[in-house]
Amino acid sequence: MLGLSFGKLLLLAGVVTVVWYGVKYRARVEAIRRNVREEFARRHAASPSRSPRPGGARPVEDLVKCPQCGAFVAAHGATNCGKPGCPWGK
Numbered sequence: 001m002l003g004l005s006f007g008k009l010l011l012l013a014g015v016v017t018v019v020w021y022g023v024k025y026r027a028r029v030e031a032i033r034r035n036v037r038e039e040f041a042r043r044h045a046a047s048p049s050r051s052p053r054p055g056g057a058r059p060v061e062d063l064v065k066c067p068q069c070g071a072f073v074a075a076h077g078a079t080n081c082g083k084p085g086c087p088w089g090k
Contacts, residue, residue, distance in 0.1 A: 061074045061075065061076070062074075066081060066086065066087070066088070067087065068081070068083050068084075068087065
């Protein structure tokens with residue numbers, strides 16, 4: 001019939017133990033993931049780089065490389081860098 005030997009009871013206890021600790025482990029992993037998601041959302045929601053600027057977006061300007069000093073300056077309205085031979089702001 002349904003003979004329960006010591007070996008079967010030991011195996012059943014082992015299976016129950018593994019399932020119990022598996023459920024506890026999964027709950028712990030889910031709690032950690034939830035905390036990480038909340039922390040990530042909190043940090044990026046308060047980030048000043050993500051918040052909209054009060055004055056709106058600034059227009060994009062093209063940059064050109066100064067042949068004398070190697071610095072990148074705005075293509076329109078560039079000023080003299082102070083080095084001899086600077087092509088801007090003569």
